[in-house]
Amino acid sequence: MPKSAEIDAAYREACRLEIEALKPGNVHRFADGHRMSAQQFLDSAEVSASAVCHPGWPVGRRILDAIHATREVVGTNTNLGIVLLCAPLAKAAEASGDDLQRDLADVLGSMNGDDARDVFRAITLANPGGLGEAENDVAEPPRVPLLVAMREATDRDLIARQYVSDFANIFSGGLAAYRTAEKGGETGMWPTVFTYLHFLSEFPDSHVARKHGTATAENVRLEATSIAEKTRAISDEMKRLELLVDFDRRLKAASVNPGTSADLTVATVFTAKLNFVLHNSQVSA
Template sequence: MPKPAEIDAAYRHACRMEIEALKPGNVHRFADGHRMSAQQFLDSADVSAAAVCHSGWPVGRRILHAIRATRETVGTNTNLGIVLLCAPIAKAAEGGGDDLQKELATVLGAMDDGDAQDVFRAIALANPGGLGDAENDVAEPPRVPLLVAMREAADRDLIARQYVNDFADIFSGGLAAYRTAEDSGETSMWPTVFTYLHFLSRFPDSHVARKHGIGTAEEIRLEAASVAGQLGEITAEPERLQLLADFDRRLKAENINPGTSADLTVATVFAERLNFVLHNSQVSA
């Protein structure tokens, strides 16, 4: 079982790797965007880690306290999706088993009314839009269990979808994309980049769909698939960076931010790191 310090280190590592990667349309170390900076995301990771990885806390409490700390520090919604995904994973890592997804399913199934209240309060505090449009408005006290509310939003929100499919899109597709990149010899930021492009090319991004409509989200998905295919055929790093930077500028010029794909990427890197810890006696932070 990972130690609390190892879970904390894995979370910070995942958040840092996501910012280190050139993710077209999203904030990263190569370019800020959408009135947010890379440093704000790094600060958000630092101040949210204690709550996300707080040993023994229920999931909802972790999420609410992490979002409160983030709002107090950066004053904007930088990490709601990240926290919604990573808090259950962090709790699952405390379960003692060697199958992280199985432990996660147990964690999700055990969430109660207190978790629902805290998660709804956190979403309202972050004020991201989207989930609040559902029948069970997050601005109001929850009238149904959290998983019921997530199920109602799952067809239009990929983060809600993870709560009702035991994070299958992360533990199957996301981890497979990350490991395929590593097995192909990719290092540094590139496994993270390929993971991001996997999500962006596999699903219409939920954040893009909410802001610009499903048609635009589908257009971006198809373009991401094309970019991912080209990237796999290029070996020279300067050419790779140019391809991604051009896509990045096009998206940001149209104020298109595939934030959900970035959130899923963080959760994938977090799960990958925790799986490494689970199956290795030592791991460096």
């Protein structure tokens, strides 16, 4: 069973690796954007880690406290999606089992009304555009269990979809993309980049769809598919960077921020790190 310090370190590393990767349209160390800086995301990871990874805490409290801490230090919504995804993963990692997704399913299935209340409060506090327009408005006290509310949002929000599918898109497609890149000899930021491009090319980004409409989100997905194929085919790192930087500039010039794809990327890298810690904790136990 991973120690709480190992879970905390895995979360911080996942957040760091994501911000160090050149993710077109999103904030990263190569370029800020959307009135946010890479440093704000790094600061958000630091101040949210103790709540996200707090041993024994329920998921809802982890999420609410993490968003409170982020707002106090950063003052804007940098990490709601990250926290929504990583808090259940961190709690699942505390279990003694050897199957992280199975333990995650138990965590998600056991969330109660207090969790729903705290999650709704966190969403309201973070104030992400468009999330309060569902039938179960997050600005009001929850009238249904959290998973029911998430299920009602699955057609328009990929993070909600993870809650009702035991994070299927992360444990299958996301992890496969990450591991394929590693096995293919990719190092440094590139496994994270290819994980991000996987999500960006596989699904119309929820954040883009809320801000700019489904047609724009689909156009971004189609271009990301082409960019991902071209990047894989290029061996020269500078040429890869030129391709991604050009895409990045065009997306930011249009104020297009594929934030959901970035959130799913953090959660995937966190999952990969947790699986590594879980295996090595068992070996050394």
